[in-house]
Amino acid sequence: MSALAATATCRTASAVLRTPAWWACRRRTSFSKCRTTKRISGKVAEYFASIEPIPWIRVVETANVPKTRVVGGMFVSADEAGTEPIGHRIVEVPEDRARTELRDAASGFVAYVPAGSLKRGETLVTTGGGGKTVRCGICHGEDLRGLGSVPAIAGRSPSYTVANCGTFSTVCGTDWKPT
Numbered sequence: 001m002s003a004l005a006a007t008a009t010c011r012t013a014s015a016v017l018r019t020p021a022w023w024a025c026r027r028r029t030s031f032s033k034c035r036t037t038k039r040i041s042g043k044v045a046e047y048f049a050s051i052e053p054i055p056w057i058r059v060v061e062t063a064n065v066p067k068t069r070v071v072g073g074m075f076v077s078a079d080e081a082g083t084e085p086i087g088h089r090i091v092e093v094p095e096d097r098a099r100t101e102l103r104d105a106a107s108g109f110v111a112y113v114p115a116g117s118l119k120r121g122e123t124l125v126t127t128g129g130g131g132k133t134v135r136c137g138i139c140h141g142e143d144l145r146g147l148g149s150v151p152a153i154a155g156r157s158p159s160y161t162v163a164n165c166g167t168f169s170t171v172c173g174t175d176w177k178p179t
Contacts, residue, residue, distance in 0.1 A: 065112040
């Protein structure tokens with residue numbers, strides 16, 4: 001069957017069976033013979049490429065954090081008002097506790113980090129922290145979105161990143177420690 005006949009068959013089958021053209025085409029011919037499938041897959045790729053990622057974690061540098069307590073295996077802001085010094089901790093709490101408890105995928109988190117942490121982290125990532133370790137882009141890619149079998153670290157939770165860097169340094173025998 002020629003490519004032109006396959007395309008005509010796809011159009012006829014979709015009208016008769018009331019199925020989408022790409023499904024009728026897939027059932028009767030290979031994907032490479034159906035121009036409709038290529039056009040649809042291109043539009044799907046364009047659509048997903050146009051979606052802007054929604055930030056999941058908002059990072060805030062601060063000296064004081066809201067008092068927290070553990071509920072359901074995560075830190076949440078305590079019901080009573082008040083703050084406490086952050087010290088050398090990373091404190092992650094839900095933006096909206098009620099939505100998070102309902103497992104709302106659009107409900108993000110706030111990560112409170114000590115003042116100056118972002119600048120120190122940027123130095124560590126881009127230069128290796130002045131000889132403390134190798135720069136992260138060597139293994140994780142220049143954009144930190146992963147390289148081959150090495151996972152992405154861009155966009156990860158700060159506490160997750162610090163915990164895994166600590167594990168990495170223990171396993172690999174490097175002297176990296178969060179400061």
